[in-house]
Amino acid sequence: MSAPERRDDELVAAVRAGERGAMRVLATRYLPLVYTVVGRAAEPGLDVDGIVRETMAGLVAGLSTLREPTRLRAWVVTIAMRHLADARRQRLTPGDRLTDPAAAFAGLVLLRQALTREQREVAEATRWLDPSYRDLLSLWWLEVGGHLSRFDVAAAVALPVPHVAVRVQRMREQLDTARRVVGVLRSRPVCDELPALVASWDGQPDPLWSKRIGRHLQGCHGCAERVGGRLVPPERLLAGLPPLVPPAPRASAG
Template sequence: MISEQVAAVVVAARAGDQRARDELVAGYLPLVYNIVGRALDGHADVDDVVQESLLRMLDGLGSLREPEAFRSWLVAVTMNEIRRYWQGHRRAPVAGGLQDAHDVADPGADFVDLTIVRLGLSGQRKEVTEATRWLETDDRALLSLWWLEAAGVLTRGEVASALDLSAEHAAVRVQRMKGQLETARVVVRALAGIERCGELSGLALSWDGVPSALWRKRIARHARTCAVCSGHWSGLIPAEGLLVGLALVPIAGASAGLLAALHGADPALQSAAHATSTAATQPMAAAQG
């Protein structure tokens, strides 16, 4: 539930108040950016999907009957844009990741690296962030919401609503995804110490270096039975405990393409681009909701 103050801004924006529309975009741009960036794994089209999500938010304000439900509605709008992106580019979730041969991560927008560097992560927080690279596409979309829930930005109800699932079904999906994430954390640990295990070094000779579900399973299977690598399963702090209170990844300086695109879009987005590049990056939702 968002605050009465934010609800009042939503009401004004819905009535056409340009200043209120500017305030909504500037306040929630970091939230949308974090959801899309993590769900699309830092691919070059992240900025486009963020911009489309915000434009659809502005265009759809008139249909929002309950201002108090704005944040939940915006998250759902953003997830719909992510799904539309996958469908439009024939990038439906598959076992090994994205299907499109041209769907290559933009090195300058790698969301995992941005998260680690800009939030100064180390230890197991760094490991769990690196592990997200090994998740399938549909699990990354779920992760993008659950990560913010664990950090205290979203509620489970908002996550379930964005997924169009009951709270119970959402809980089952989250539990499965967390299991895959834990396995991926072991893979990250094993690869970090690969020089200590000759068997793993031999196994990895045929790996192309790109994280995938197939290689996550192969390396995890090795780690379960290997006397050297089996210890990586021990001492894992629950991921949600590592994410509590974790800040959003800042936009300023992290997505120049997005800011440039916003300058050519809706006036509200132009104002938000300027505000976001010079001010705080915490959304209203986290600060006041």
């Protein structure tokens, strides 16, 4: 009979006591979570691997000063969100978008994971959200899947637990708008007004354009019919998707 998996606080105590291999076990446990939080929230152009490395380095360096080992999970996702915010601020040009398809790996991985049409559309719609809502969705997604608690989410976004529910509701409203935008942009034929509306759009997901196209959908009967009726609640679509799997380390050349 195998030994039960040790709790986070037990592993923290083992690391502090100098137990060999305890840090490796802890890092192995948290790497998929960190990779998923950052990968699902980051937009194209951000160095997701770099953000993940910085977060894991922060985990290793700060573990000795962690006051409440039982709240390790909340602490780790908070570090991840901080490094993600720092990476956004450090971009040379905030509006830059990389043309290399690999730069959008998070969105591509999500689309490959999502097996149903509705899941694919939700995954694609995340790229149309404001960055703060994209961060919250990434965390809420893990909460829905049972990987984070509401306390963990609240700690990561620096809000009281009761306020998170309000933010989640606003995020879901923006997500629903983005889902309808994704649907109408794919539908054929398009209405007569839509081509003129998006004439100056560069074709990349953008929160501002989501709002503009969303306003059009509210007043266009034809587009509303193409998009369809009631949307499937996102938690029903997201709960079954597993965390992202970090890529295997590249073998060094030579």
